[in-house]
Amino acid sequence: xxxxxxxxxxxxxxxxxxxxxxxxxxxxxxxxxxxxxxxxxxxxxxxxxxxxxxxxxxxxxxxxxxxxxxxxxxxxxxxxxxxxxxxxxxxxxxxxxxxxxxxxxxxxxxxxxxxxxxxxxxxxxxxxxxxxxxxxxxxxxxxxxxxxxxxxxxxxxxxxxxxxxxxxxxxxxxxxxxxxxxxxxxxxxxxxxxxxxxxxxxxxxxxxxxxxxxxxxxxxxxxxxxxxxxxxxxxxxxxxxxxxxxxxxxxxxxxxxxxxxxxxxxxxxxxxxxxxxxxxxxxxxxxxxxxxxxxxxxxxxxxxxxxxxxxxxxxxxxxxxxxxxxxxxxxxxxxxxxxxxxxxxxxxxxxxxxxxxxxxxxxxxxxxxxxxxxxxxxxxxxxxxxxxxxxxxxxxxxxxxxxxxxxxxxxxxxxxxxxxxxxxxxxxxxxxxxxxxxxxxxxxxxxxxxxxxxxxxxxxxxxxxx
Numbered sequence: 001x002x003x004x005x006x007x008x009x010x011x012x013x014x015x016x017x018x019x020x021x022x023x024x025x026x027x028x029x030x031x032x033x034x035x036x037x038x039x040x041x042x043x044x045x046x047x048x049x050x051x052x053x054x055x056x057x058x059x060x061x062x063x064x065x066x067x068x069x070x071x072x073x074x075x076x077x078x079x080x081x082x083x084x085x086x087x088x089x090x091x092x093x094x095x096x097x098x099x100x101x102x103x104x105x106x107x108x109x110x111x112x113x114x115x116x117x118x119x120x121x122x123x124x125x126x127x128x129x130x131x132x133x134x135x136x137x138x139x140x141x142x143x144x145x146x147x148x149x150x151x152x153x154x155x156x157x158x159x160x161x162x163x164x165x166x167x168x169x170x171x172x173x174x175x176x177x178x179x180x181x182x183x184x185x186x187x188x189x190x191x192x193x194x195x196x197x198x199x200x201x202x203x204x205x206x207x208x209x210x211x212x213x214x215x216x217x218x219x220x221x222x223x224x225x226x227x228x229x230x231x232x233x234x235x236x237x238x239x240x241x242x243x244x245x246x247x248x249x250x251x252x253x254x255x256x257x258x259x260x261x262x263x264x265x266x267x268x269x270x271x272x273x274x275x276x277x278x279x280x281x282x283x284x285x286x287x288x289x290x291x292x293x294x295x296x297x298x299x300x301x302x303x304x305x306x307x308x309x310x311x312x313x314x315x316x317x318x319x320x321x322x323x324x325x326x327x328x329x330x331x332x333x334x335x336x337x338x339x340x341x342x343x344x345x346x347x348x349x350x351x352x353x354x355x356x357x358x359x360x361x362x363x364x365x366x367x368x369x370x371x372x373x374x375x376x377x378x379x380x381x382x383x384x385x386x387x388x389x390x391x392x393x394x395x396x397x398x399x400x401x402x403x404x405x406x407x408x409x410x411x412x413x414x415x416x417x418x419x420x421x422x423x424x425x426x427x428x429x430x431x432x433x434x435x436x437x438x439x440x441x442x443x444x445x446x447x448x449x450x451x452x453x454x455x456x457x458x459x460x461x462x463x464x465x466x
């Protein structure tokens with residue numbers, strides 16, 4: 001039974017790569033000027049594609065897979081969706097990172113452009129080189145699917161159960177063929193055609209961000225559906241049909257290794273983690289981009305299983321999920337998301353609070369990562385009242401920090417690290433969100449969209465030591 005589990009998981013991940021962005025027409029951020037039509041990629045002298053680093057598999061015990069969803073709109077083929085999946089053999093977990101199609105990256109031979117242009121310039125090889133360079137990690141294999149085949153994958157499973165949290169309606173009569181989306185709220189079993197519309201939809205307040213979140217929930221629903229007894233019994237026929245829907249460079253030997261891995265992983269869905277590349281929309285040279293710093297995603301790529309679980313718990317407490325697990329999915333909850341867990345971080349005793357403040361050795365900076373005026377200054381004022389020295393209050397490099405976190409300089413002193421650790425205890429921020437950042441000058445508290453929880457904790461702490 002382990003072989004079918006492995007194959008289906010990989011194919012479901014492939015189907016998700018398609019779903020992460022097949023309809024560029026719905027993009028909420030409008031391009032000011034038409035994009036140039038990409039021309040075929042040719043190597044620049046002295047600039048070559050990185051070799052596949054299969055030897056890293058023996059060293060790191062991790063298999064990295066590039067999942068590409070090919071979009072064909074008006075005769076133009078592009079990687080409308082790019083997903084990076086890391087299967088950690090040694091630590092028994094899977095992490096899935098969605099990279100928005102408009103992510104601004106350096107494409108070899110083409111300079112800084114949108115990620116989805118890499119496919120038009122040089123097909124999968126150039127997408128692989130671009131993502132490897134951006135994430136600083138090798139990619140061993142790829143899986144590609146086009147959007148025409150996505151409904152087939154869903155129908156092969158007999159549909160997928162999804163609880164739609166908000167009705168989706170959109171009409172585009174200019175499309176060929178015309179596009180009509182009308183999906184009601186509530187729990188329903190989606191066939192392939194409806195599922196395609198569900199994962200394409202982006203015509204709401206959250207735009208592409210909301211779409212990526214729905215796609216991740218849809219993948220969790222597909223993983224849940226794969227364990228249905230009916231699908232187990234008919235897996236042989238499903239696997240035969242699926243062969244013709246994807247393209248991959250995985251060899252039989254690697255498939256066997258993956259079978260063994262998934263057999264051991266079994267149904268531990270709390271070890272399958274998801275994240276969208278953090279960033280912020282920006283217009284550069286009259287084109288819209290998703291601008292990100294890979295340092296923001298480094299903790300997700302490097303954390304061990306316990307740290308990843310802690311990240312998901314922290315995200316649930318803040319009710320703004322940055323990192324989620326497959327275990328978060330519930331077909332009975334609106335949007336398929338389980339109810340948020342209340343915070344259980346213990347509040348230090350008055351004596352401990354006073355001791356923490358006294359022992360913080362260095363001054364800190366407070367950075368507003370919300371975009372809401374006055375939030376950073378308000379947090380800084382609360383800390384200063386408690387006796388924490390704040391030497392700088394300013395804005396973070398973007399305003400998409402869902403959770404507050406703490407950063408400290410790359411070449412930090414022991415005092416800097418101690419300051420970061422004690423500040424995290426004072427603010428109730430988990431160790432997984434306390435990290436090195438090469439751009440940090442001081443130990444810094446970045447205030448996220450959970451600022452109300454943070455302010456309440458600081459107010460309560462101050463009241464307890466008076």
